[in-house]
Amino acid sequence: MSQPQAEQIAPLLKALADPVRLRLMSMVASHKGGEACVCDLTDAFDLSQPTISHHLKVLHEVGLLDRSKRGVWVYYRARSEALASLAALIGSSECAP
Known part of the structure; x- marks a missing residue:
């Protein structure tokens, strides 16, 4: 993985490293119609x-x-x-040792 690729992907991984955000991302992506509002998501969390x-x-x-x-x-x-x-960046062959 090149330095520019790593710099591009690091903020995405950092955002997804939070369990709440990872769950939210999954919930939005799999929500009926492919979109969701906060009102659709709040019941799943104690937040x-x-x-x-x-x-x-x-x-x-x-x-x-x-x-x-x-x-x-x-x-x-x-x-x-x-x-x-x-x-693609995570699974690219450039990442292999």
């Missing part, structure tokens, strides 16, 4: 809505989630190209 929103914001800022506002709700969708890049 406040603002805390869930913060974690979703972190995932959005590193490029793992897209978001769109509809009225008072913000809907999140997994960025398939970011996930594909992450998988």
Whole structure:
């Protein structure tokens, strides 16, 4: 893996290293219709809505989630190209010893 590739992937892995964010990412990606709002996710956690929103914001800022506002709700969708890049970088033959 090249230095630029490592610098690109490190923030994504850092964001996903948090168990709450990893679960949120999985839940959003597998949610019906491929998108979810905070109201769809809060029941799965013993956390406040603002805390869930913060974690979703972190995932959005590193490029793992897209978001769109509809009225008072913000809907999140997994960025398939970011996930594909992450998988390709981790699984590339360049990473092999």
